[in-house]
Amino acid sequence: GAVVSQHPSRVICKSGTSVKIECRSLDFQATTMFWYRQFPKQSLMLMATSNEGSKATYEQGVEKDKFLINHASLTLSTLTVTSAHPEDSSFYICSAIRGPDTQYFGPGTRLTVL
Amino acid sequence: GESVGLHLPTLSVQEGDNSIINCAYSNSASDYFIWYKQESGKGPQFIIDIRSNMDKRQGQRVTVLLNKTVKHLSLQIAATQPGDSAVYFCAENMETSGSRLTFGEGTQLTVNP
Numbered sequence: 001g002a003v004v005s006q007h008p009s010r011v012i013c014k015s016g017t018s019v020k021i022e023c024r025s026l027d028f029q030a031t032t033m034f035w036y037r038q039f040p041k042q043s044l045m046l047m048a049t050s051n052e053g054s055k056a057t058y059e060q061g062v063e064k065d066k067f068l069i070n071h072a073s074l075t076l077s078t079l080t081v082t083s084a085h086p087e088d089s090s091f092y093i094c095s096a097i098r099g100p101d102t103q104y105f106g107p108g109t110r111l112t113v114l
Numbered sequence: 115g116e117s118v119g120l121h122l123p124t125l126s127v128q129e130g131d132n133s134i135i136n137c138a139y140s141n142s143a144s145d146y147f148i149w150y151k152q153e154s155g156k157g158p159q160f161i162i163d164i165r166s167n168m169d170k171r172q173g174q175r176v177t178v179l180l181n182k183t184v185k186h187l188s189l190q191i192a193a194t195q196p197g198d199s200a201v202y203f204c205a206e207n208m209e210t211s212g213s214r215l216t217f218g219e220g221t222q223l224t225v226n227p
Contacts, residue, residue: 004157032213043203043217044158093157101146101213105157 002098003027006106013084014114021079021109023050023094029074030096034103035067038091050077050094084113126224133194135221137187137204144206148215149178149189153200161189161202191223199225 003026013019023033031052036044048069049057056069068080077096081088089112095103127133139147145166150158164171164178164187171178177190187204201222205215 006157034214043219046214046216049212049214095157097213101207102160102163103148103213103215104160105150108155108157110155 002096002102002104004094004096004104004106006092006094006109008109009107010110010112012112012114015085016083018080018082019084019111021081021092021094021111023077023079023096023106025075025096025098025104028096028098030077030098031074032097033071033077034095034097035069035077035079036093036095038093038108040091044093047079052077081111084111086113089113123219124222124224126226127194129194129196129225129227131194133189133191133198133223133225135189135191135202135204135223137189137218139185139187139204139206139218141206141208141216142182142185143208143210144216145209146207147178147180147187148205148207149176149187150203150205150217151198151200152203152220158203194223194225196225196227199223 005024007022033050035047038044047062050069050071052071058064071077091108093108095105148163149161152158162173162178164180169180175192179188201220203220204218
């Protein structure tokens with residue numbers, strides 16, 4: 001199946017710092033990628049839709065100035081958590097669309113903010 | 115808002131038995147459904163999908179059934195193996211919402227040897 005990677009897999013940072021997470025589609029091009037967050041023992045919550053060459057579309061309640069998304073190429077989308085705080089600690093997962101509408105997910109990034 | 119829900123949060127089965135994981139959805143406009151498997155600390159893995167013009171689809175050891183009348187989706191796993199232990203999510207999509215998915219709450223499947 002299609003391969004989507006994320007980097008880093010784990011990150012620990014101090015409160016107030018910014019963290020960048022990369023999402024790459026390794027064997028296909030993706031004009032659309034998605035970013036989700038997942039708290040322990042909960043489901044995936046869609047944060048935003050990342051569109052190559054245009055602005056991301058954020059879900060209701062997600063602060064666009066806090067979660068910066070850049071989709072500069074057909075294989076890379078980045079999520080930057082700015083001024084991270086402990087409540088931002090979560091599992092962040094990206095996905096990329098291949099074909100008409102099948103989403104393939106990355107392995108996730110565990111963010112811990114101290 | 116409308117949501118996708120699951121009847122059982124946990125399911126425990128014996129190795130070799132068949133497993134059935136259920137999902138209820140409330141959005142009648144949804145026309146595409148997917149089952150994902152998520153192992154601890156990993157991203158969701160695509161298992162099988164089905165469109166609303168079908169009521170059954172089979173894969174390798176898995177079958178998805180769709181009952182649009184009662185808005186119910188199920189995933190059947192034949193001869194369940196310990197490696198099948200994971201959280202299973204159903205997700206729904208409406209063509210009008212692009213490729214955005216709404217995920218259900220998830221069911222933890224535990225396979226006992």
